[in-house]
Amino acid sequence: MMSILHVERGQVTRQRQKIGMIFQHFNLLWSRTVLENIMFPLEIAGLSKVDARKKAEHLADLVGLAGRETAYPSELFRWSEATGRDCPGTCE
16 A cells, blocks of 8 residues: 655645545536536546546446436435435335
């Protein structure tokens, strides 16, 4: 494991770009689909639309959202009165 405390300033930015977060609700753009939400930071980081789409499709599959790429965040989650939290798809 690399410590960022001993890395040159330019390297810190490159290392941060390798770190990702998966958000279930917060920081999602509600007017964008699952795929568009995943692609957005990739495009900002300089990936072409083609490369961003390819990586986004892989990441969607990785987190269990394959086949739901065209859904909007509001279509993926619903509140469960039983558990008091959001549930993907249906709540049991």
